[in-house]
Amino acid sequence: MKTSNMKYLSRIAVLISALFTLGMTACSSDDDDDDLPAKPVITLTEVGHDNSCHAHPGSDLHLEATVLAEGLIQRVDVEIHQEEGGTFEIETAYTDGKYIGVRNIEFHEHIDIPANAPLGDYHLHFTVTDKHGQQTTAEQHLHIVEDDGEEEEDHDHE
Numbered sequence: 001m002k003t004s005n006m007k008y009l010s011r012i013a014v015l016i017s018a019l020f021t022l023g024m025t026a027c028s029s030d031d032d033d034d035d036l037p038a039k040p041v042i043t044l045t046e047v048g049h050d051n052s053c054h055a056h057p058g059s060d061l062h063l064e065a066t067v068l069a070e071g072l073i074q075r076v077d078v079e080i081h082q083e084e085g086g087t088f089e090i091e092t093a094y095t096d097g098k099y100i101g102v103r104n105i106e107f108h109e110h111i112d113i114p115a116n117a118p119l120g121d122y123h124l125h126f127t128v129t130d131k132h133g134q135q136t137t138a139e140q141h142l143h144i145v146e147d148d149g150e151e152e153e154d155h156d157h158e
Helices: 002-027
Strands: 041-047 060-068 073-082 089-094 104-112 120-130 135-144
Touching: 041 120, 041 135, 060 073, 060 120, 073 104, 089 104
Parallel strands: none
Antiparallel strands: 041 060, 060 104, 073 089, 073 120, 120 135
């Protein structure tokens, strides 16, 4: 009887070991992130005319950036919000057109600054989301200042 008990216990030990091994491989996380392309890379090249980091109410903000998104661009969001307790915001989203579905872009847009935008300090967020849902945000401080009429607004468009 001892031999049959030993065989029985041996079989149970093998079964437990097999179940444990199966459980460990089934529960191990398959790192799907390893299959994802790199997150988008953003370089803000110009915020405001001549990279002045300021804009004027009732005018527009010249904004340029280079973007590399191996996972192809799904959307580009620009958010400008007032600092120091202010609640004024400007939001613009690009979800179709020349920037969407591509890997590399030279972003060049003019963001309207409403005439009722309060003067002061703002923060700009430039966010790119790729087709895998990965996001990268570049940030820049911005000042909304009164137009003194001395700034040259002409520049080349490519």
